[in-house]
Amino acid sequence: MNSITADTTAPAPTEATYDPATIMGAIYGDGILGLKGAFDRAYIQQLGDDIGRLYTEALQRPGGAVGRGTNRHYVEIHPEDIHGFVELVTHPWVDAVCRTVLGPDYKIVEIGFDVPNPGAKDQPWHRDFPAEATTLVERRLDSLAFNLTTVDVEEDMGPFEIAPGTQWDDPSSYDHGMFPPSSLYPRYLSRAQRKYPKMGDISVRSALTIHRGTANHSNKARPVLVLGVDAPGAGHHEKHDLQFSERYYQTLPESLRQHLICRVVPELEPIMQGHTIEGLMMGDA
Template structure:
């Protein structure tokens, strides 16, 4: 991996410790970094219980579980639906990644999960949203996606496939500025790696790095929790509507309340998802 952070305008490396430098190098180089064993397997198993319960609830209503291809769904949830939410967003590595890359005023704008079930197919190569000028013109990342697998991933479970170093491609000619032409797929595949994280691992990536979910040839589901974080002004908060009850909000650490972009309400209402990646619906 090359330390392209030295040649891009991204965060200054001056005064950063070794861990922070590695974070910048990874996200501005490959487009992804990870911390193995960040959480206990017992913590992850509890997270998995909450994910499966939230999925069963979401599938019962329109707009609850959004298709991301055959046998693959994405569900956005409220923070307090996951008992591990506070542990995740206050983990020292997670907060360090956010502060280092997005700045001290980063905003937590989304929490949800992706589930490829048995029979899920290869997705087309894509990025999760169009690249902003701050990234393709100025070489600055303004958002991150953290992923936490809730099961031990094996090669037949449809592992995440990411084409390294593609986060700074402008992609203005992509379909919806998200889906590169099929003729370019061999190039992305040639520069890609498959990720098989285990329970307890957490990763952070630029959602602009070209990637795809792959075919789940096993008989098992592979849930992955997704945490979306923005730099101020990135604008993805307009695509999401997380809510917290007043009691939950008041019990949060003050520093977390400062970063959490969520409506405070008397009673939670189900989320009707606003961020639908149209090109993934049919796979």
């Protein structure tokens, strides 16, 4: 039976929140860490409005959204199409986590959002991509996924569920290195934690930690912004198409540009979703 626990995100920023040992202990231990109240609700409300508009547009464009299971979609976006991109990626806690786990030359490679709609079913337990030798042999994590909810998450809305510590599990029996066999599900269920973040909270995790979206029994969608960050050389940018228009790129501080792997284009081009997860597109658990 699922172990449904209270959200374990950290309190408001303190000196301890930014302590490298605290950050490394969480990401290398449980595989997830959070910060409550990182952004004010007005900022999140605007972000939610932006995502709603972009979601509608993506669904009307061929290849604009990719399925992640029944009534679920992922949409990669242009940073300048949302308000507050710079405020998000330069938040002191976001920067501190990236520097601590990935090093001072970390690279932002992805921004998008997931939307589990009403009627979404339990996803199969999975990783977002296969573990490489960096993790399997060197025991080093070289990527992070930040999640920022745009709604107050309630139990019936299909909360995110994670099995702490499983970023280190042996994937030799996994389908495509990402989908564990059902014989391992009892292990994940015994460790499972559901998360109930509120508007303004942010979390960060290793995408290798086994997780899933749960069934959305409500009449409300649960949109969540996703920010992907790599250590130098991790290579996950190849699955994405981070773009900036020349005019917008020139407005970014140089300190931020150094952390981007992106294309700078005269005019923004439609994004054809590249990070498909076949096992999620084909069905549910």
